[in-house]
Amino acid sequence: MASRDPDSATLADQLRLTRMSLAGMLLKPGRDADAHREKIEQLTETKEDLEKRIAAKLKLAPLKPATTSATPNRLRAALPDGAVFVDLYRYVYFEQDPKVKGKKGERRAESYIAFVLRKDKPAIRVELKEAKPIDDAWAAWRKAITTDRYDEKAERKAAAKFAELVWEPIRKQLPDQVRTVYLAPDGKLAQVPWGALDGKKADTVLLDEHAVCLVPHGPWLLERLEQKTEKLTGSTLLAYGGVDYDRGPAAVLKPRDDVRGPLLSEKRRIKWSDLPGTAKEQAAIIALAKKALKDKPIARSGRDANTKQIEEDLPKARYAHIATHGFFADPEFRSALQADPKLFEYRGFGERRGGARSPLVLSGLVLAGANRLGEDAAPDHGIITAEGLIGLRMEGLELAVLSACETGLGESGGGEGVYGLQRAFHVAGCKKVIASLWKVDDAATQALMTLFYRNLWEKKLDAAEALRQAQLTIYRNPAAVEVVKKRGADFTESDLPEVKPGAQRKHAPTAHWAAFTFSGVRQPKTTPGN
DSSP states (O other): OOOOOHHHHHHHHHHHHHHHHHHHHHTSOOSSHHHHHHHHHHHHHHHHHHHHHHHHHTTOOOOOOGGGSOOHHHHHHHSOTTEEEEEEEEEEEEEEOTTSOSGGGEEEEEEEEEEEEETTSOOEEEEEEEHHHHHHHHHHHHHHHHOSSOOHHHHHHHHHHHHHHTHHHHHTTSOTTOOEEEEEOOGGGGGOOGGGSBOSSTTOBGGGTOEEEEOSOHHHHHHHHHSOOOOOOOOOEEEEEEEOSSSOOSSOOOOOTTOOOSSBOSSOBOOOOOOHHHHHHHHHHHHHHHHHHOSOOEEEEETTSOHHHHHHHGGGOSEEEEOSOEEEOOHHHHHHHTOOGGGGOBOSTTOBOTTTTOGGGGEEEEOTTTTOOGGGSOTTTTEEEHHHHTTSOOTTOOEEEEOSTTTTOEEEOSSSOEEEHHHHHHHTTOSEEEEESSOOOHHHHHHHHHHHHIIIIISOOOHHHHHHHHHHHHHHOTTHHHHHHHHGGGOOGGGSOOOOTTSOOOOOOHHHHSSEEEESOOOTTOOTTO
């Protein structure tokens, strides 16, 4: 994209259009399933061929020799003091009964394993055993978190059961005074709010002990730790909110045959509801930015908050706050769209179908005009997928906050990490991403984001610590949400009710504060509580 070579620019444009068309077709059922799959495979081959041609055209640096490639030893040496890396991996455990030959003597079980890396110490392997009990324990905990009638006792019991299977075996391998846990989750474990697990002491959570930073995978963490810290000069905030999903952009391009929009079915459609709380959230953050950054924010709402505009805006910003609908097309979601399930099969050993070879199409952001149909709809139907975002230049974007439901979810890559919006922003150059694991109450989100940005801009905390402190404040002050409803974003911590000494402390529901996760690498010499 940075090349001035016109041939390279042409190839890049062809790649962008191919990605858009592929994203649309993967989530739109075809009348003839076989012909549809064949077209998907053709587009996938075209996309991958264009990527190879671009790489050859630009003469990109060859792969480094194995002696200098990313290794656990290099990562251990690069880890800062007080930091550990926990790599979670889902795999098939295989065992052959020596007394029974052939398949009859085989035992296979989906399992989880963890590898713990500490600075200048040998790697530790922690067998977490079969995946089903772990996945079931997480499903029970998530149900307890997101239920309409919150029961703290039942929720903590479910959290403890999950921790017993996963976190407690890992915790035993962590050195004392760990300040930062870098975590690369896999499978269902990518959906877990790790900071909400119980702490070692009574009446505490894991966030009281550590900042939890998600990373796509170990080599990515190593690359970021070894990079020289870049000083970003800009301070522009880009804020999206109050999106009009019913009215399209002011200028709608006519659909082209080779570009189809996702999330449309001839028999069913997805209807995106208005989110009035996002406009208040946007206004509050803009007010904070004007005061703290001494810069004029870029604000987009209504019809202006569209896909074409966000493609132009993101490369110009240092901070991006995007408050809108997000989606992750899990199997149930794809079923509602009547998308072909065979397109997303992953058979292991590198054998993937078209959809499994483009997993970033399954996550996206919903923008203006997404509810429009027919000739009035934009070619992309108001949807920008992670596949589309990955093609933008975001090297100057220090932080993206995806204040939308399920923006932290993604498709498991079969041991290659999770593919979703967070990964797309990182690959496009964004340094840090905050995203959500479930739909969060409007007032709770507004309270959390207000505290977060004050911590970030006024208290000068790094983004991971700013989020951690904001989440702990909400956790310890369940009245914060009601205060925000009454006072709005002008509230301060002094407005929160004072807890009398000796009184039994109450906690906010986990659903109100633990949904948002931080993905990225912390600034050097940063410790919780500084």
